[in-house]
Amino acid sequence: MSKINARIPEGPLAQKWTNYKDHQKLVNPSNKRKLDVIIIGTGLAGASAAAALGEMGFNVKNFCIQDSPRRAHSIAAQGGINAAKNYPNDGDSVFRLFYDTIKGGDYRSREGNVHRLAEVSNSIIDQCVAQGVPFAREYGGLLDNRSFGGAQVSRTFYAKGQTGQQLLLGAYQALMRQVNLGTVTMYTRTELVEIVLVDGKAHGIISRDLVTGELQRHFGHAVVLATGGYGNAFFLSTNAMGSNGSALVKAYQKGAMFANPCMAQIHPTCIPVHGESQSKLTLMSESLRNDGRIWVPKKKEDAEAIRSGKLKATQIAEENRDYYLERRYPAFGNLVPRDVASRAAKERCDAGYGVGATGLAVYLDFKSSIERLGQKTIEDRYGNLFQMYEKIVDENPYETPMMIYPAMHYTMGGIWVDYELQTTIPGLFAAGEANFSDHGANRLGASALMQGLADGYFVLPYTLQNYLADEIHTKRMTTNEPEFVDAERAVKERFAQLMGIKGKRTVDSLHKELGLVMWDFVGMGRNKKGLEDAIQKIAAIKKEFWTNVRIPGDQSGMNVELEKASRLADFIEIGDLMARDALNREESCGGHFREEYQTPEGEALRQDDKFAYVSCWEYKGEKQEPELHKEELIYETVKMVQRNYK
Amino acid sequence: MEKLINLTLKVWRQNGSKAKGRFETYKVNNVSTGSSFLEMLDMLNEQLVNEDKVPVAFDHDCREGICGTCSLYINGRPHGPDDDVTTCQLHMRKFTDGQTITIEPWRSTAFPVIYDLMVDRRAFDKIISAGGYVSVNTGGVPDANAIPIAKADADEAMDSASCIGCGACVAACKNGSAMLFVSAKVSQLAMLPQGRIEASRRAKAMVAKMDELGFGNCTNTGACEVECPKNISLSNIARLNREFLYAKFQD
Numbered sequence: 001m002s003k004i005n006a007r008i009p010e011g012p013l014a015q016k017w018t019n020y021k022d023h024q025k026l027v028n029p030s031n032k033r034k035l036d037v038i039i040i041g042t043g044l045a046g047a048s049a050a051a052a053l054g055e056m057g058f059n060v061k062n063f064c065i066q067d068s069p070r071r072a073h074s075i076a077a078q079g080g081i082n083a084a085k086n087y088p089n090d091g092d093s094v095f096r097l098f099y100d101t102i103k104g105g106d107y108r109s110r111e112g113n114v115h116r117l118a119e120v121s122n123s124i125i126d127q128c129v130a131q132g133v134p135f136a137r138e139y140g141g142l143l144d145n146r147s148f149g150g151a152q153v154s155r156t157f158y159a160k161g162q163t164g165q166q167l168l169l170g171a172y173q174a175l176m177r178q179v180n181l182g183t184v185t186m187y188t189r190t191e192l193v194e195i196v197l198v199d200g201k202a203h204g205i206i207s208r209d210l211v212t213g214e215l216q217r218h219f220g221h222a223v224v225l226a227t228g229g230y231g232n233a234f235f236l237s238t239n240a241m242g243s244n245g246s247a248l249v250k251a252y253q254k255g256a257m258f259a260n261p262c263m264a265q266i267h268p269t270c271i272p273v274h275g276e277s278q279s280k281l282t283l284m285s286e287s288l289r290n291d292g293r294i295w296v297p298k299k300k301e302d303a304e305a306i307r308s309g310k311l312k313a314t315q316i317a318e319e320n321r322d323y324y325l326e327r328r329y330p331a332f333g334n335l336v337p338r339d340v341a342s343r344a345a346k347e348r349c350d351a352g353y354g355v356g357a358t359g360l361a362v363y364l365d366f367k368s369s370i371e372r373l374g375q376k377t378i379e380d381r382y383g384n385l386f387q388m389y390e391k392i393v394d395e396n397p398y399e400t401p402m403m404i405y406p407a408m409h410y411t412m413g414g415i416w417v418d419y420e421l422q423t424t425i426p427g428l429f430a431a432g433e434a435n436f437s438d439h440g441a442n443r444l445g446a447s448a449l450m451q452g453l454a455d456g457y458f459v460l461p462y463t464l465q466n467y468l469a470d471e472i473h474t475k476r477m478t479t480n481e482p483e484f485v486d487a488e489r490a491v492k493e494r495f496a497q498l499m500g501i502k503g504k505r506t507v508d509s510l511h512k513e514l515g516l517v518m519w520d521f522v523g524m525g526r527n528k529k530g531l532e533d534a535i536q537k538i539a540a541i542k543k544e545f546w547t548n549v550r551i552p553g554d555q556s557g558m559n560v561e562l563e564k565a566s567r568l569a570d571f572i573e574i575g576d577l578m579a580r581d582a583l584n585r586e587e588s589c590g591g592h593f594r595e596e597y598q599t600p601e602g603e604a605l606r607q608d609d610k611f612a613y614v615s616c617w618e619y620k621g622e623k624q625e626p627e628l629h630k631e632e633l634i635y636e637t638v639k640m641v642q643r644n645y646k
Numbered sequence: 647m648e649k650l651i652n653l654t655l656k657v658w659r660q661n662g663s664k665a666k667g668r669f670e671t672y673k674v675n676n677v678s679t680g681s682s683f684l685e686m687l688d689m690l691n692e693q694l695v696n697e698d699k700v701p702v703a704f705d706h707d708c709r710e711g712i713c714g715t716c717s718l719y720i721n722g723r724p725h726g727p728d729d730d731v732t733t734c735q736l737h738m739r740k741f742t743d744g745q746t747i748t749i750e751p752w753r754s755t756a757f758p759v760i761y762d763l764m765v766d767r768r769a770f771d772k773i774i775s776a777g778g779y780v781s782v783n784t785g786g787v788p789d790a791n792a793i794p795i796a797k798a799d800a801d802e803a804m805d806s807a808s809c810i811g812c813g814a815c816v817a818a819c820k821n822g823s824a825m826l827f828v829s830a831k832v833s834q835l836a837m838l839p840q841g842r843i844e845a846s847r848r849a850k851a852m853v854a855k856m857d858e859l860g861f862g863n864c865t866n867t868g869a870c871e872v873e874c875p876k877n878i879s880l881s882n883i884a885r886l887n888r889e890f891l892y893a894k895f896q897d
């Protein structure tokens with residue numbers, strides 16, 4: 001038997017999840033209290049899981065690196081969350097949401113998982129409304145919807161441009177209610193630094209108190225990783241500064257497979273890079289593409305004049321503008337999926353039509369919408385985003401078009417999980433952006449929030465319980481077991497090694513170097529030669545890091561540079577895996593674009609006969625290359641076709 | 647247009663919660679006016695590490711004004727000289743060449759300093775934990791459209807819900823009161839039918855917790871509203887007072 005078994009329940013697609021729930025094992029109420037669940041992360045996935053499992057009566061320990069669970073990176077999500085409610089009566093259904101997600105993911109995700117996601121999507125909206133999430137409403141008092149890329153229906157629920165914030169606060173409040181009731185214990189400013197296995201099962205963690213520097217041991221009957229994505233391997237991304245891939249690397253090095261690491265999403269609408277000291281990139285929500293039109297000048301000389309400051313966007317006449325998405329993709333226009341929109345922007349800029357001082361920007365223009373709907377409506381829909389833009393760029397987007405450019409945004413890849421969200425390590429689960437499960441090669445807008453909350457509120461409470469039902473005989477361990485002692489020692493040694501390097505390079509300077517390699521070779525356009533070079537360059541950065549990084553201060557007490565160094569060491573591992581995976585995948589699909597594999601029109605060309613599988617990478621030790629395992633993707637309901645947004 | 651400016655920084659350094667703090671003076675040159683304030687601090691830290699000195703610790707995460715993590719007191723104002731922004735959204739174009747900038751942590755009894763510019767704001771979590779939620783469990787709730795809510799109410803609830811929990815209101819208040827923060831949550835939930843049922847109980851529990859944790863009394867100075875980066879309105883405090891009185895009346 002292969003090590004990879006997705007364990008999709010039997011039966012017709014639409015019955016699988018119901019069948020599963022009907023037959024899963026349950027834990028009786030008095031036993032729940034005796035079972036400890038460790039949940040790492042308080043984003044949508046972690047907070048919702050912790051709250052739901054606490055409500056059920058399990059004894060939950062929940063960790064995050066921020067000073068409060070409410071500050072997890074999910075808070076920054078802007079545009080919205082999808083569900084198949086079909087409130088606007090525009091032909092939506094569970095099947096259509098399922099189908100759009102599979103197609104949007106370019107046929108590289110699992111039918112079973114995605115159908116379950118679409119099924120539970122409606123319950124999420126009900127739950128959030130019951131919690132007091134103030135979604136946008138119509139004058140009649142019912143919920144309002146907007147459209148997002150990759151869909152021809154309006155199924156996105158939103159709370160101004162702050163949907164992630166409101167959903168996370170809903171989950172956070174549910175979580176704090178459980179803290180008050182004593183079912184959940186919160187550990188803030190505490191970072192997971194190692195996973196502890198006992199007899200091959202995940203049974204605890206070693207954490208570091210970021211204020212005191214102290215290492216702590218925690219026992220759990222199961223461990224859930226909900227630590228978000230690893231996009232910050234690129235240094236510059238739309239992710240929060242603290243977003244990191246370290247928990248995933250710990251899991252990987254303990255034997256969990258890393259799935260599709262190269263599947264990363266470059267978001268088309270971000271504020272362009274302004275200079276050397278840039279520390280992160282700011283997203284301008286995809287929802288803006290509902291009312292904004294993307295263009296560059298039709299004539300190269302106009303583009304040049306704009307770049308040198310001689311012409312302004314508003315001086316370019318209508319007939320001299322190239323609305324290239326509307327031109328190339330008349331059916332979806334400005335609402336093509338993200339990967340398509342990003343590549344189209346890169347194509348125009350590479351061809352010399354880019355704007356802004358660097359030439360690495362395109363326009364997102366609201367002029368016709370303002371004329372059609374009035375400034376007030378646009379302000380209602382996107383006011384906070386326009387304000388954010390103005391504060392950063394110092395230009396008024398109601399008057400001049402916004403300038404945008406693609407940036408690293410989201411990672412579809414992550415720790416491999418089966419249908420139950422369990423990794424290849426028994427007792428270790430992964431949820432939210434941290435797992436690879438539902439988005440294939442490209443995630444549709446407003447589907448990450450849906451997946452995070454689906455995993456936490458509606459999937460893990462069942463599947464984790466199914467696992468824990470067999471754990472009631474495992475007694476709570478003391479953390480003096482040799483496995484805990486050894487794990488803590490290994491962590492101490494690693495930190496001591498980092499502190500002992502005493503080199504000359506700052507962590508950030510090395511991270512920026514890694515980021516440039518990732519962006520140039522493992523970014524929007526990839527090819528064999530570039531990826532091979534990238535692997536060499538990353539190895540060189542790794543060597544430089546481990547011999548020449550400088551971390552002032554010491555291990556005890558607060559040491560922000562040490563935290564960053566430890567996370568960078570893990571990003572280097574992830575960068576290497578991303579490049580390897582991209583090199584192996586000799587096809588273009590979704591966000592993974594291999595220049596060698598494209599149609600004559602420049603669209604992604606999949607190789608279904610060779611690559612209709614999930615790449616699962618197994619760690620083989622520091623000195624050896626990882627081993628590739630394949631999970632074949634079997635499509636029983638949907639027929640694989642070339643995506644067509646024309 | 648962007649230009650480069652040189653700055654003198656007076657930064658509060660404190661080596662742990664029990665240590666005595668002090669101001670240190672640093673020079674940072676060639677800062678682009680297009681950079682953010684925190685990017686300017688990144689430059690300072692890069693400089694310090696290169697000199698083998700311990701960099702300045704400050705809280706930050708999203709760097710786009712939504713997570714509420716950043717928390718600096720800049721030249722005597724929480725979140726600095728620009729209006730309606732958090733520290734991370736503050737840009738260097740608000741400063742001039744040669745300027746001296748004083749950077750301190752939030753100063754308030756309920757938010758003790760833990761290191762340099764970082765403070766402990768867990769008291770806010772404790773207040774939410776005391777009642778800042780609707781008591782529903784996961785699953786088994788009615789359809790989302792079962793109860794229509796007037797758009798105006800939903801919009802107003804949304805405005806109150808935009809509080810990011812940064813604590814600038816507390817830092818700005820001479821009494822160190824958390825009324826703006828507490829009232830924003832109480833109002834949001836009281837305005838929605840789902841939260842209305844527990845409104846008075848919630849108000850009482852959250853205010854009691856706030857008092858217990860060492861936040862001061864509200865004397866209506868309005869400093870909180872001025873410094874709040876999210877424009878949370880004083881009218882929330884009026885609504886909280888109503889809920890609170892109603893709760894007392896019921897007792």
Ligand SMILES: Cc1cc2nc3c(=O)[nH]c(=O)nc-3n(C[C@H](O)[C@H](O)[C@H](O)COP(=O)(O)OP(=O)(O)OC[C@H]3O[C@@H](n4cnc5c(N)ncnc54)[C@H](O)[C@@H]3O)c2cc1C
Pocket residue numbers: 040041042043044045046063064065066069071072073074075076077078079080081163164190191192193226227228229238239240243244246247283285409410431432433434445446447448449450452
């Ligand atoms: C700017 C932006 C806008 C977005 N907008 C949308 C949108 O409109 N719609 C949509 O569907 N999606 C959107 N997304 C994507 C979506 O927000 C994320 O994919 C999703 O929120 C991830 O949630 P999560 O719970 O998996 O992880 P996160 O929210 O990233 O949470 C991770 C948690 O793990 C903790 N953690 C991490 N490492 C450790 C460790 N080692 N030890 C302890 N704790 C740790 C962190 O403290 C945090 O609590 C957006 C993303 C960005 C960047």
Ligand code: SF4
Pocket residue numbers: 808809810811812813814815816826827830873874875876877878
């Ligand atoms: S009320 Fe305003 S200042 Fe106070 S915590 Fe909320 S957002 Fe910050």
Ligand code: FES
Pocket residue numbers: 705706707708709710711712713714715716732733734735
């Ligand atoms: S860092 Fe998130 S609000 Fe400033």
